[in-house]
Amino acid sequence: xxxxxxxxxxxxxxxxxxxxxxxxxxLLWMMFRGVTNANLYGANTFGKVMHSVISICVVxxxxxxxxxxxxxxxxxxYAASQSSEELTGGMQQFVDNMGATGYSNGSLIPSDxxxxxxxxxxxxxxxxxxxxxxxxxx
Numbered sequence: 001x002x003x004x005x006x007x008x009x010x011x012x013x014x015x016x017x018x019x020x021x022x023x024x025x026x027l028l029w030m031m032f033r034g035v036t037n038a039n040l041y042g043a044n045t046f047g048k049v050m051h052s053v054i055s056i057c058v059v060x061x062x063x064x065x066x067x068x069x070x071x072x073x074x075x076x077x078y079a080a081s082q083s084s085e086e087l088t089g090g091m092q093q094f095v096d097n098m099g100a101t102g103y104s105n106g107s108l109i110p111s112d113x114x115x116x117x118x119x120x121x122x123x124x125x126x127x128x129x130x131x132x133x134x135x136x137x138x
Contacts, residue, residue: 003085010076017069024062031055031126038133048130055126060108063119068106075103 034051037043043051077098080091087095110116 002083003080003087003091006076006079006083010072010079013072014069017065017072020061020065021069024058024065027058028062028122031058032129035126035129035133038130042134042136043130044136048133051130052127055123055130059119059123059126062122063110063115064106064108066110066115066119067108070111071104071106074098074100078103 031051031054038047038051077095078100080087081095081100104111110119
């Protein structure tokens with residue numbers, strides 16, 4: 001019974017984070033679409049500044065969702081390892097693969113180096129792509 005409650009809780013958290021992830025992908029697509037339009041039609045300084053600020057927010061939203069998912073999966077594995085029930089083979093393998101040694105909080109900065117590089121590259125592409133766009137075309 002205890003494992004069922006743990007699983008239901010974390011599955012609900014993963015579903016919620018999945019919805020946030022879908023929304024964040026749409027926001028990222030919109031921001032890259034803005035870069036494309038700025039390079040096609042030009043952009044003034046105000047538009048470039050606003051796009052940069054919103055890009056920082058969108059990348060932060062994405063990184064936060066990534067951190068929350070990483071934390072939820074870690075916490076799910078740790079809660080299962082602390083359960084008084086015997087774990088099934090698949091659940092035990094999940095716990096072993098996660099290697100969770102305690103509960104963790106989600107973070108805006110990814111816990112793995114590849115995640116940091118990924119989000120930094122997205123931010124550079126968004127801001128750099130906008131600021132290299134030509135001025136408004138007459």
